Amino acid sequence: GDSVTQTEGLVTLTEGLPVMLNCTYQTIYSNPFLFWYVQHLNESPRLLLKSFTDNKRTEHQGFHATLHKSSSSFHLQKSSAQLSDSALYYCALSTGGNNKLTFGQGTVLSVIP
């Protein structure tokens, strides 16, 4: 079945440094939809950005990601981390026509002063 693999565990960054959270996926389907969800402490996950177009950068709230089907990747990036970016980030995959969304294991981003 489908699977998603993210940067493991905890990523700790100093404020102002660039953010890169890795996400790779496996699927037999040729038209994957990829998503990044963010969950702040004591909140529910919410959509950060999504893409289904190969090699096209998508941006939202200072974050960006590009779906690369050749490498099955959808890494999340930001040029300069802020303290408010500290949260749990999930990469997710949707394929085929079955309405199913498969999440990765999540990456905690901790931004310190």
Add this chain to the structure above:
Amino acid sequence: GGIITQTPKFLIGQEGQKLTLKCQQNFNHDTMYWYRQDSGKGLRLIYYSITENDLQKGDLSEGYDASREKKSSFSLTVTSAQKNEMAVFLCASSIGGRKTLYFGSGTRLTVL
């Protein structure tokens, strides 16, 4: 805008007990989901439903039942609570496949 309401927020049960979690949405979304959230394991799909009275098993359906009797509600039953399934259970809904999921605030399950 809409909202997803999960009840109860906290659920405490005894090992072996049958427990039910409820979810209501007023988005008028067709598809609803139940995910289990465990630290370090991400969000794992238990059941989902693409329309009223439809049920689809996810990757973690063993030990759970679900029911979608109305478009707006989706309930999850833990058939026999075990201590190793203490987790947060999140309900979500979407218009359909490949669309944004909107999540409820979760039910935290504790098994004594």
